[in-house]
Amino acid sequence: MDLSPDEENIQGRLLHQAALWDNLELLEGLLGGGAEVGSKDEHNRTALHAAVLAERSMCLPALCNAGVDVNAVSDESTGGKTALHIAAECGNAENVKALLSAGADLAILTAGGDSAVALAERGRHRHAANLLREARDALERERLQQHSQLRELVVRGDVVCLQERLDALGSAAPVLCNLTPGGANTLLYV
Known part of the structure; x- marks a missing residue:
């Protein structure tokens, strides 16, 4: 219409x-x-x-x-x-x-x-704040897990799988590649 x-x-x-x-x-x-x-x-x-x-x-x-x-x-x-x-x-x-x-x-x-x-x-607003913090923390755990998977591919030198994974991550890939969890080096440095 x-x-x-x-x-x-x-x-x-x-x-x-x-x-x-x-x-x-x-x-x-x-x-x-x-x-x-x-x-x-x-x-x-x-x-x-x-x-x-x-x-x-x-x-x-x-x-x-x-x-x-x-x-x-x-x-x-x-x-x-x-x-x-x-x-x-x-x-x-x-x-x-x-x-x-x-x-x-x-x-x-x-x-x-x-x-x-x-x-x-x-x-x-305790309940709303708790929900938001839990969601933020879950998002951070997911990012760290994805970063760890990328790091493993880098260490193994698996360029094909790494490229596929980065492509699948889309716009999130640069953020994940530049994470330095616990003071670790970025993936590019590794």
Whole structure:
């Protein structure tokens, strides 16, 4: 269904309102009627930014399943925040958990340089902060394991497997190659 620019704008605003009010029925009706899941308001916020304000948002999973960008960042005037930053700042642990499951990036910082973990800790939202720290620690363990596997391939001199592994890692490869766990040398040095 092709919408005119005016209809798309109205549908986008309604989508944001449905998410803010946590009205799942309206949200699903709008999405089914052609509303753009990634529509943004004047501050570059998606409906997901609004959905995370509701405690245990029912709209949040629906938006994630519909393909909303879970890492969309609002403009600087609103703090340059993702939905994860807002959920952490509000202490909505269930929403934090849902966003992490949907692939929200813990490494994104707000315009003020804060991580989601820092926002949850500052607000003394223990449950949200614990979830975020656990996710951060699991990510770090995974990186160290991947680095160890790459190091083994380097030490063995297995260039073919190493290249395949680096290709599979994509944009994460440079970060992993430059890790120095426990003061060890980088893979290039090895």
